[in-house]
Amino acid sequence: MSSLNADEWNARYPVGTRVVAYPFVRPEDPVAVAYRERAATGTLPPAWGSDPCRTLDTVTRSPAWALGDGTPVVQVKGESGGIALHHIDPVPADAEARPAA
Template sequence: MNAEQFNAQHDIGTAVIAYPVTRDDAPLITRTRSKAWTLGHGAAVVKVDGYAGGICLTHVDPAPADTDTFELPLSRCNITAVDNWLDQAGVFAKGYWEAVDGKLTVTGLRIGSDYQDRIVAKFGDTIVRHADGTHTVRRVIERGEAS
């Protein structure tokens, strides 16, 4: 989509999900704060709340009507971004460590500060944020397990 097409479909203030660097990063659930424009090298970009500079339109999606319920897969590549996403939502998270081949290794994220209510998402799992502000984890089905 080019800048003119984007502007024809979306006003300033449109709710969007933006991926500032790559789509593997944690998304930024935000609103546009400018019209889209085309850079000298041809990339179309738009400014959004919460991010300095423009984000390529290839990394901006209109937000679903219910932006309070959102799913985000966890991977080794995006763990820092997911942690930052949870921090922005006011949710405590830190690396989850396990022994792997005799060495302590980060294998996911522990989410929540209360021991009773915290959950663990491992790499490959999907973190689900619900409209009431709670989080759950949808586990990846590993090879070799019954389907």
């Protein structure tokens, strides 16, 4: 989870950096934890729909920038709009190569 601002991110991670992105919530978010617990026990209400913790193994497709409220975001392949940097995990360069989404 990144605590970098847009300029710090851009200095470390060029466009095309491999990342894991969580467009809605991170796996440790209480909403995601509750969803998985309910799904595992068969008590998931139908209204809850699909898992809110969608994970993308992808690459960045823009430099990071700050929204009007100051939240730093970046665009990734496979998702429209920007995703907050605290929902982006850079993949270490020495990690096992997998195709990006």
